[in-house]
Amino acid sequence: MRGKFDRLLRILNLLDRESACKPSLLAEELRVTERSVFRYVNSLRDAGFPVAYDREKGTYAFENAFKLKKARLNMDETLALAMARRMLGTLGETFERAFDSLEKKVLDVSSPCDGFLPSSALVLACPDKSDKADVSKLLKALTKASVDHSLVWICYQSLYSGEDTKRDVEPYYLFFSPDGFWNLRAFCRLRGGWRTFALDKIKSWQVLDRYFVPRLFVDEVGKELSQGFGSYLDGDPIKVVVEFSPEIRPYVVRKVWHPSQESRELPDGGVEMRFRTTGLDALKYWLFRWIPHVSVIEPEELRLEMLEALKAQLTRLEKTAGRKERAKRGSESQ
DSSP states (O other), X not given: OOOHHHHHHHHHHHHHTTOOOOHHHHHHHHTSOHHXXXXXXXXXXXXXXXXXXXXXXXXXXXXTTOOSSOEEOOHHHHHHHHHHHHHHHTTOHHHHHHHHHHHHHHHHSEEOGGGOOTTTSOOOOOOOGGGSOOOHHHHHHHHXXXXXXXXXXXXXXXXXXXXXXXXXXXXXXXEEOTTSXXXXXXXXXXTTEEEEEEGGGEEEEEEEEEEOOOSSOHHHHHHHHHHSBTTBOOSOOEEEEEEEOTTTHHHHTTSOOSTTOEEEEOTTSOEEEEEEESOHHHHHXXXXXXTTSEEEEEOHHHHHHHHHHHHHHHHHHHHHHXXXXXXXXXXXXX
């Protein structure tokens, strides 16, 4: 090593990497005496570097998590932190505390864009967590089980029937759906097929001391997710063609709703969208939000399902109107 400046830089780099910096090791590394090491450290202190001696470990270290280069977060990174905080906040106090700790560590070695704190720089709308179960423990357990290929026993409450069923499942991956819920993609041994389980509907669980041979590999996960619509992944991909009226066009063209989406403008100013997707139920519910400005061209089964649903809704509206009219006549006759 050529001189004092080079040795000072070497000490700084070792401290920054949190390497063992015992005087004897530094003396050997720098090929100097321990007395010279003491002088170098004092020179660094005089220059303003917060170098302290840890008597318990017998080594030098930077104080207060000091780093040589404090990274500056750009706006994208600031936004990502803010979004992560809002999303994790819906999972319960466990993940909220974990994020507080993580954010503190990030800020120890970085400074946010333009002086904003990542947690308060942006206000983001997020589903209220007050009416949702704390799934943090389950999320961690399933994540580990999927990595270890461990079977998991669950008691699952059906979203539609409310019925509880007990089953062994092979967990593969977890994903956060656009409707604001965490889901588990797993092979269900009770049903003998692939299923998606909403974590907030898993009433109880146990990771078993039994293992499974994977049926799905990591590189297939993205493909499966890209075919589904929302959290609905089951079924064969089907071609879907829908048309939106000019009145609603500015709203539906603001984003890409599905990876396979293809759009073209219609002569009347509307827009045609084409998808190839599984999960027609989720697509149907999405289309309902655009009524009366949407028409289903293909497939016919989807068009007929929506037609029957609209007829049922008309019947309900007529019954409601009838009850209100009868109640009004009754009040007028009194």
